[in-house]
Amino acid sequence: MKKVNIYFNRWFSVAFHYMNLIRNNEDGIPVQIFATHPDIRHMSLQGADVAGAEPELTGIEYVQFCVDFCRRNEIDIFIPRLHMLDIARHVSLFDAIGTKVLVCRDQDLLEMIMDKGKFYESVKSNGIMTIPDYHVASNAEQFKEAYEELVSKGHKVCFKPTETEGGLGFRIIDNNRSPLEELFGHVTPLISFEDAYRILSGAESFPNLMVMELLEGYEYSIDCLADAHGNLLAAVPRRKAGGRLRLMEHIPELEEVARRVAETYRIPYNFNVQMKYSGDVPKLLEINPRMSGGLHISCLSGINFPYLAVKSALGGEVQPVEFAHNVLASHVEQPLIMKINGESVVTDSVN
Structure with a gap:
C-alpha cells in the first residue's frame, strides 16, 4: 500500500501529538509525515519522518515556498497553520499539483x-449563540467609553486584540491590584484602567481591541x-x-x-x-x-x-x-532524545 505523504508547516509543539495520532490510525494506512519550522530543533518536528528548515517569508512568497515543498515531496495532504489565510487565497496552486489542503476555502x-470583531457581528446577526457584551476600540477615547459603558452594566472588563491567537494580548482590568505584590509574585494578566488608558493614550490609534465583559x-x-x-x-x-x-x-x-x-x-x-x-x-x-x-x-x-x-x-x-x-x-512530561530526520542529535555543545 502506497504511503500517504502529509505535510505540516510551522505549527505549535502539540503538532507532535497530531502527527502520531495520524501515524497510529485505526485503518492501518501507512503515512510519511513531513514538517518544516524555522527552528530545526522545534518539538513539533520530533513527530515527523522528514523535517526541514522553513524560511521567514510572508504573503505569496511564503505560499510559493509551501507549493514548492509539496511538489518536491509529492505531498498528498497539507495541514497548514502559519499564514493560513494566504494559503487559502492561493489554494488553487496546490490543486494544480494534486495536493489537498486542510483549510477553509471560503476566504471571506x-x-x-x-x-473577532467581525465574527461577533456575524453571530449577533444570525443569533446562533450568545455573545458577551463588547465594543471594538481603536483609540484611547473609544477604549475609555467602552470600559465605562460595560462597568455601568455591572460587568468586570477585559480586553484582547481582535486578531490574535491564544492568550496573546489578553488583559483583565482590576483597579484593586497591588503592583508591588505582582512584582514579587507570578506574572498576571491584570492591569488597572488608568495604566491601560495611559499606555493606549500614547498612540493616536492602535490595532482594534475587543473590550468586553469578563466571563x-x-x-x-x-x-x-x-x-x-x-x-x-x-x-x-x-x-x-x-x-x-x-x-x-x-x-x-x-x-x-x-x-x-x-x-x-x-x-x-x-x-x-x-x-x-x-x-x-x-x-x-x-x-x-x-x-x-x-x-x-x-x-x-x-x-x-x-x-x-x-x-x-x-x-x-x-x-x-x-x-x-x-x-x-491529564498529562505528564515525556523525555525524548532529539532527532532530526530519524537521526539522534549528539553534540558536545548546543547553541
Whole structure:
C-alpha cells in the first residue's frame, strides 16, 4: 500500500501529538509525515519522518515556498497553520499539483473568523449563540467609553486584540491590584484602567481591541470534526478540571452550539469553538478554524480527530461519531532524545 505523504508547516509543539495520532490510525494506512519550522530543533518536528528548515517569508512568497515543498515531496495532504489565510487565497496552486489542503476555502468566511470583531457581528446577526457584551476600540477615547459603558452594566472588563491567537494580548482590568505584590509574585494578566488608558493614550490609534465583559464561569473548548463540505461529524466539549486535569463531557447545549456553527458556517475538517459561561449561559469567546492546542487531549475520548480529517480529505467515508462516556484526563512530561530526520542529535555543545 502506497504511503500517504502529509505535510505540516510551522505549527505549535502539540503538532507532535497530531502527527502520531495520524501515524497510529485505526485503518492501518501507512503515512510519511513531513514538517518544516524555522527552528530545526522545534518539538513539533520530533513527530515527523522528514523535517526541514522553513524560511521567514510572508504573503505569496511564503505560499510559493509551501507549493514548492509539496511538489518536491509529492505531498498528498497539507495541514497548514502559519499564514493560513494566504494559503487559502492561493489554494488553487496546490490543486494544480494534486495536493489537498486542510483549510477553509471560503476566504471571506476565514477572514471574518480570524477577526473577532467581525465574527461577533456575524453571530449577533444570525443569533446562533450568545455573545458577551463588547465594543471594538481603536483609540484611547473609544477604549475609555467602552470600559465605562460595560462597568455601568455591572460587568468586570477585559480586553484582547481582535486578531490574535491564544492568550496573546489578553488583559483583565482590576483597579484593586497591588503592583508591588505582582512584582514579587507570578506574572498576571491584570492591569488597572488608568495604566491601560495611559499606555493606549500614547498612540493616536492602535490595532482594534475587543473590550468586553469578563466571563467567570467554566470555559469550554468544543473540538469539532466536519467533512470537506462542513457537515458535522463529531464534537467533544472539553474544560479544565483543576491543575492538569481535563474533562471531556457531554453538554447537550454545547453540542447544539457545535451543530449550529457547522450548519451556519460550513467550516471543513477540524475546528474549535471556545465558549465560557456567565452564570448558566454559555457565551462565545472565539472560533479557531484549525486543530486546537488541546485537541490531542480530546482524542482520548476515542475519536481520532486529526486522522479522520485526513481520511475525509482523501475521499474516505467517515461516519458521524460520538464519544461514549465522560473522560477525565491529564498529562505528564515525556523525555525524548532529539532527532532530526530519524537521526539522534549528539553534540558536545548546543547553541
